[in-house]
Amino acid sequence: MRRIDRRLLLQLDWLLFGLTGLLVAIGLVTVWSLVPRLGVRQGVWVGVGGLAAVVILSIDYHTLARWSYAAYGAGLMALLAVLALGRSAQGARRWLSLGPVTLQPSEIFKLALVGALAQYLASRVGERPGWDRTLVPLALATPALVLVVKQPDLGTGLVLVPVVLALIFAGGARWKDLGLLAGLALIALPPLWLLLHDYQRERLLVYVDPSRDPLGSAWNVIQAKITIGSGQLWGKGLFGGTQTRLAFLPERHTDFVFAAFAESWGFAGALGLLVLYGLVTLRGLEVAASARDSLGSLLAIGATVLLASQALVNLGMVTGLLPVVGIPLPLLSYGGSALLTALGAVAVIANVRMRRFA
Amino acid sequence: MVRRRPKPADPHRRIVGILAVLGLGFLAIAGQLLNLQVLEGERHAQLSDKNRLRVRPVAAPRGILFDRAGLPLVDNRPAFILVVVPRDAPNLGAELERLAGILRLPVTDLRERVGRVPPDSPWPVRLARGLSLDEVARIEEWKLDLPGVTIEVEPQRAYPTAHSAAHVLGYVREASESDLERSPNRLRRGDLVGQSGLERLHDDLLRGRDGAEQTEIDAYGRPVRTLHRQEPVPGAHVYTTLDRRIQYAAEEALGDRPGAIVVLDPTNGDVLALVSHPAFPVERFSGPLDKATWLALVEDPTRPLLNRAVQGVYPPGSPFKVVVATAALQAQVITPFDRLPCPQTWTLGGRVYHNWEDRDRGPLTLHEALKWSCNTFFYQLALRVGPERISRTARAFGLGRVTGSGLAGEVGGLVPTPQWKRRTQRDRWHPGDTVSLGIGQGLLTTTPLQIARMMAAVANGGTLWKPRLVERVESSDGQLLQREPEVAQGHLDVAPVVFDFLHSALVAAVEEGSGKAARVPGVAIAGKTGTAQTHDFRDEADRKRRDRDHAWFAGFAPAENPRYVVVVLAERAGFGGQVAAPIAREVFKAIFLEKVASAGRPS
Numbered sequence: 019m020r021r022i023d024r025r026l027l028l029q030l031d032w033l034l035f036g037l038t039g040l041l042v043a044i045g046l047v048t049v050w051s052l053v054p055r056l057g058v059r060q061g062v063w064v065g066v067g068g069l070a071a072v073v074i075l076s077i078d079y080h081t082l083a084r085w086s087y088a089a090y091g092a093g094l095m096a097l098l099a100v101l102a103l104g105r106s107a108q109g110a111r112r113w114l115s116l117g118p119v120t121l122q123p124s125e126i127f128k129l130a131l132v133g134a135l136a137q138y139l140a141s142r143v144g145e146r147p148g149w150d151r152t153l154v155p156l157a158l159a160t161p162a163l164v165l166v167v168k169q170p171d172l173g174t175g176l177v178l179v180p181v182v183l184a185l186i187f188a189g190g191a192r193w194k195d196l197g198l199l200a201g202l203a204l205i206a207l208p209p210l211w212l213l214l215h216d217y218q219r220e221r222l223l224v225y226v227d228p229s230r231d232p233l234g235s236a237w238n239v240i241q242a243k244i245t246i247g248s249g250q251l252w253g254k255g256l257f258g259g260t261q262t263r264l265a266f267l268p269e270r271h272t273d274f275v276f277a278a279f280a281e282s283w284g285f286a287g288a289l290g291l292l293v294l295y296g297l298v299t300l301r302g303l304e305v306a307a308s309a310r311d312s313l314g315s316l317l318a319i320g321a322t323v324l325l326a327s328q329a330l331v332n333l334g335m336v337t338g339l340l341p342v343v344g345i346p347l348p349l350l351s352y353g354g355s356a357l358l359t360a361l362g363a364v365a366v367i368a369n370v371r372m373r374r375f376a
Numbered sequence: 377m378v379r380r381r382p383k384p385a386d387p388h389r390r391i392v393g394i395l396a397v398l399g400l401g402f403l404a405i406a407g408q409l410l411n412l413q414v415l416e417g418e419r420h421a422q423l424s425d426k427n428r429l430r431v432r433p434v435a436a437p438r439g440i441l442f443d444r445a446g447l448p449l450v451d452n453r454p455a456f457i458l459v460v461v462p463r464d465a466p467n468l469g470a471e472l473e474r475l476a477g478i479l480r481l482p483v484t485d486l487r488e489r490v491g492r493v494p495p496d497s498p499w500p501v502r503l504a505r506g507l508s509l510d511e512v513a514r515i516e517e518w519k520l521d522l523p524g525v526t527i528e529v530e531p532q533r534a535y536p537t538a539h540s541a542a543h544v545l546g547y548v549r550e551a552s553e554s555d556l557e558r559s560p561n562r563l564r565r566g567d568l569v570g571q572s573g574l575e576r577l578h579d580d581l582l583r584g585r586d587g588a589e590q591t592e593i594d595a596y597g598r599p600v601r602t603l604h605r606q607e608p609v610p611g612a613h614v615y616t617t618l619d620r621r622i623q624y625a626a627e628e629a630l631g632d633r634p635g636a637i638v639v640l641d642p643t644n645g646d647v648l649a650l651v652s653h654p655a656f657p658v659e660r661f662s663g664p665l666d667k668a669t670w671l672a673l674v675e676d677p678t679r680p681l682l683n684r685a686v687q688g689v690y691p692p693g694s695p696f697k698v699v700v701a702t703a704a705l706q707a708q709v710i711t712p713f714d715r716l717p718c719p720q721t722w723t724l725g726g727r728v729y730h731n732w733e734d735r736d737r738g739p740l741t742l743h744e745a746l747k748w749s750c751n752t753f754f755y756q757l758a759l760r761v762g763p764e765r766i767s768r769t770a771r772a773f774g775l776g777r778v779t780g781s782g783l784a785g786e787v788g789g790l791v792p793t794p795q796w797k798r799r800t801q802r803d804r805w806h807p808g809d810t811v812s813l814g815i816g817q818g819l820l821t822t823t824p825l826q827i828a829r830m831m832a833a834v835a836n837g838g839t840l841w842k843p844r845l846v847e848r849v850e851s852s853d854g855q856l857l858q859r860e861p862e863v864a865q866g867h868l869d870v871a872p873v874v875f876d877f878l879h880s881a882l883v884a885a886v887e888e889g890s891g892k893a894a895r896v897p898g899v900a901i902a903g904k905t906g907t908a909q910t911h912d913f914r915d916e917a918d919r920k921r922r923d924r925d926h927a928w929f930a931g932f933a934p935a936e937n938p939r940y941v942v943v944v945l946a947e948r949a950g951f952g953g954q955v956a957a958p959i960a961r962e963v964f965k966a967i968f969l970e971k972v973a974s975a976g977r978p979s
Contacts (some may be wrong), residue, residue, distance in 0.1 A: 188390045247412040247420025272467040284745035291405060296402050300395070307391050315387055319394065330401040 086133025546573025585773025758814025903931020
């Protein structure tokens with residue numbers, strides 16, 4: 019590893035770090051207020067994630083991108099390993115035990131996918147755009163999507179789709195090809211439906227028709243909506259609502275952490291949080307637009323869309339706009355692997371910005 | 377320096393496009409928040425404050441444990457449980473006092489249960505299980521004074537007969553704090569969790585998934601209307617390899633003696649019966665169990681919670697002579713035609729070693745020595761073979777390590793070697809150690825299951841099967857979830873003639889020798905009795921006190937085509953030939969003569 023150039027340190031993205039730090043702090047306080055023990059554990063993960071971010075920052079993103087094919091291959095292997103011998107929790111095999119910690123390869127793997135796609139697309143820049151701009155990225159991403167959904171982790175599969183699409187779009191795909199892709203997607207939906215697990219199908223059906231599962235996910239959503247709504251304009255304060263309302267709310271420190279936050283801090287707080295995510299997105303895309311080269315630009319786009327689409331899918335699910343697919347709110351929800359990935363994505367954006375003049 | 381790459385033609389416009397799409401998403405969320413929190417905020421706040429909706433879990437029936445013929449070993453019956461929702465009980469303290477009075481339970485127990493959840497928790501807390509009809513009637517009488525208290529019906533473990541196979545099946549208990557800590561997502565307070573045996577080994581599959589019922593409650597916290605109900609998913613059924621008939625017969629045969637019985641199928645390692653006595657009262661665990669009963673069980677000097685078949689370690693005594701004989705024949709330090717004397721006493725280094733009978737049988741062949749279980753013969757033989765070869769053969773027979781049955785707390789026992797003794801005891805290996813080892817005594821310890829597996833290897837010609845307790849697991853609607861394969865863990869590198877020799881010697885031991893009491897007319901039984909001292913005797917008087925020796929029988933039948941291995945251990949019961957062999961005979965009789973011990977001993 020090369021030593022970091024002094025001048026690079028001057029280019030650290032303090033705005034992005036500030037926004038990220040604020041979100042992480044909000045997450046820590048919220049998780050701690052719900053389950054103090056887990057709040058402390060999340061604090062440890064923040065430390066680990068911070069270290070990982072420093073490592074990512076210190077390596078030039080061109081080097082990182084060159085590694086990403088290998089990382090992607092290793093990630094596919096890890097996903098296969100999870101399918102074969104992973105620890106199953108609540109019927110899903112997502113965790114791989116590594117001594118005292120268990121890792122969710124599908125989480126960390128997202129960054130490798132972004133890197134691999136960006137690396138490929140950047141290598142084609144300057145050539146005449148053709149079919150390859152659309153097909154190759156799709157071919158690269160498909161095994162990952164299939165494995166993740168088979169795991170079964172529908173949520174992660176869902177948030178990978180916008181990331182892949184955004185990269186194809188920004189990588190210079192022709193409009194004609196994008197149109198064809200949309201057409202093909204429509205045709206491909208029925209067979210994909212067959213690939214899903216029964217309960218995944220059920221979840222999607224419940225979204226269309228909530229009465230199918232009044233006590234499962236629909237119940238969660240009803241309770242989440244009441245919880246969020248009861249916060250009204252100014253909220254009930256940090257401990258104001260936790261015990262009464264939140265006892266009804268499942269997964270309140272993980273996927274539904276936003277509901278707890280919105281109950282405590284009301285519309286004002288929830289909107290503020292939304293603005294924070296919006297600013298992170300804006301900053302990420304600004305970094306993409308001002309990047310030194312297209313590799314940097316694509317990496318920043320991938321990382322930003324990864325963060326933003328996860329946030330949007332989670333918020334949509336908790337507020338009842340989208341089906342309950344079980345993905346965490348990046349930087350806020352309790353969970354080590356997810357936090358690690360989110361901080362990694364932030365570090366990728368900062369990495370690109372830091373080296374925009376070098 | 378990395379090469380600069382030109383950017384795509386219109387990258388900025390496309391980035392703006394992505395921003396626009398994401399921006400729409402943010403706007404949609406903001407709009408929904410406005411709707412939920414501001415426009416409908418008041419309505420939601422009301423719903424939240426006066427929440428008259430309650431969700432209570434509907435317990436999933438635990439999976440049934442079947443024997444190999446599909447007969448239930450344990451299933452479920454409905455039982456009354458007492459439940460309180462703290463949030464709906466305005467003066468909980470007084471209500472608990474009243475309930476304690478009705479149920480004759482210490483009020484501190486009830487307080488402890490409620491104390492573990494927040495005082496306004498909307499989730500039901502189970503106060504007591506297994507209420508009698510009388511108790512239910514009296515609680516109903518006080519109904520109006522007990523807001524928030526309800527009586528519900530939940531499935532509870534039930535044993536179809538008086539036999540419980542307690543140690544192998546295990547028991548269930550309400551999840552402890554450490555259970556809850558370990559799997560916060562899967563377990564809720566008050567859930568039943570398998571704590572030992574198969575109930576623990578396959579707990580995840582047996583437990584199923586609870587359903588839920590959404591109800592509207594009145595001012596007394598009583599459900600007035602069920603709005604929705606999600607049916608529970610019953611737990612999966614576990615088809616064990618146990619044979620209920622043999623299991624029960626073995627329990628009967630052992631009777632009140634402390635000890636263990638293991639019956640194995642030597643052709644594949646299936647465990648057909650596994651008994652340990654004294655057993656714990658399995659039914660007491662599923663019902664209300666007070667602290668005093670629990671402590672009494674834990675502190676009982678006869679250790680009823682110990683599964684002697686896999687957790688008890690005992691010197692194997694004479695059944696171990698099979699190992700010594702195998703090692704001797706394999707090393708060719710003796711042939712079936714050589715003779716060694718079998719005196720009453722035998723002296724080594726000034727120390728006198730005794731045979732178990734007070735007579736000199738003259739020079740014996742190995743066959744005769746096994747038949748008469750002559751100790752003095754085996755002292756000499758062991759010295760010829762040497763400790764290394766004996767311990768190597770013992771390990772090849774699977775002694776000295778856990779069998780992998782999967783039962784919690786299984787121990788491996790110990791096969792001593794000179795190196796081991798030097799390392800851990802800082803002591804030289806003496807010839808006397810070899811002499812003790814030669815008759816399965818001294819530092820050597822084994823579990824009854826290990827001895828059964830060893831005998832199975834003798835019976836089947838040298839294959840060491842992993843003891844298999846479960847054949848398959850099926851979901852409640854009959855789908856196969858898991859099939860456990862038969863696993864051969866090793867094969868003894870021993871000539872087939874050695875096993876032929878052992879078979880005939882062990883048949884002779886039962887037909888004419890020390891194991892006569894195990895004979896069943898019409899069945900060729902091969903076997904070896906054993907009388908194992910807990911430690912070396914010090915003087916003549918101590919030697920005579922046989923009542924503190926462990927009695928063993930280890931054998932198989934039919935000798936010509938072995939299908940059943942039976943191992944009996946009776947703790948501190950006396951001579952193997954007098955105590956253990958008759959117990960084994962009862963088990964063999966049940967197996968072969970279909971003379972089933974009554975399936976439902978009146979309790």
